[in-house]
Amino acid sequence: MKPARLAVLAIAIVAGCGAALLMSGEEKPPEPVLRAEPAPQIQLAEVLVAAADLPMGQTLKPEDLRWMSWPEQALSSTYVERKAAPHGLEDAVGSIVRTPFSANEPIRPERLVKAGSGFMSAILPPGMRAVAITTDNRGSSSAGGFILPNDRVDVIKTARDESGSGNDQFAETLLTDIRVLAVGQIVQEKGGANVVTAETATLALTPGQAEAVTLAQKIGQLSLVLRSVQDANQTATVADAEPDGTMTVVRFGVAKQQRR
Incomplete structure (x- = not known):
């Protein structure tokens, strides 16, 4: 190869190396810095809540209640707020739970009964007795003891047929779809596994139904028949006889249908 060509080649190589050195020495542009937007501050308030599950009928103690932080945007006028009622916890102690509360559920004063007030009258629906x-x-007269508060029952009356020989007995459905308020002194089912037996059952009745039941207890015996949950919430009526106008009469141990 001629010396001139070698010189040109050498100059090109030297120039390329110099350009590469210059390129490697340049500062890289700074990477953009991503700044996270600050999260909006949530304004909190303190409201009175249930410290544990509170069943109906329980008398509140200080350990049953506590203050909990609550978003101000989710506040309700029915909640007990510490800022507005600093002594709300102390004021609620001694009250009776009218309807159950779940743990951490805000306490609503309208769902409590003040100490000294009638609890049964507070849970009784308007117009009922x-x-x-x-x-x-x-x-034996209450479905084997499996009837619990808030169940629905039919009331059946059994008595002697005075128009017959005196040995005849009859049975008729007196009331249907009646709510049980309490069994004995128990007003709330606990755990779902308790079998309650007691000598009394308290029912929620209209004034007319109350008269019929009071009279029926004087002339015969009453039994409660448990209804299915799927049959509940039907209109409760006083049934003077069965739909076809007959009643069941037991004569010498044999049951027969007889018209009134």
């Missing part, structure tokens, strides 16, 4: 009937404490 609480009537206690006598049952067998062995459960």
Whole structure:
């Protein structure tokens, strides 16, 4: 190769190396810095809540209640706020739970009954009357003792047929779809596994139904028949006889249908 060409090649190589050195020495542009937007501050308040599950009928103690932080945007006028009622916890102690509360659920004063007030009258629906009937404490007249508060029952009357020979007995459905308020002194089912037997059951009745039940207890015996949950919430009526106008009469141990 001629010396001139070698010189040109050498100059090109030197120039390329110099350009590479210059390129490697340049500062890289700074990477953009990503700044996170600050999260909006949530304004909190303190409201009175249930410290644990509170069943209906429980008398509140200080350990049953506590203050909890609550977003101000989620506040309700029915909540007990510490800022507005600093002594709300102390004021609620001694009250009776009218409807159950779940743990951490805000306390609402309208769902409490103040100490000294009638609890049964507070849980009784408007226009209804609480009537206690006598049952067998062995459960023979109350579905074997499996009837619990808030169940729905039919009331069946059994008595002697005075128009017959005196040995005849009859049974008729007196009331249907009646709510049980209490069994004995128990007003709330606990755990779902308790079998309650007591000598009384308190029912929620209209004034007319209360009269019918009071009279029926004087002339015969009443039994409670448990209804299915799926049959609940039907209109409760006084049934003077079965739909076809007959009643069941037992004569010498044999049941027969007889018209009234």
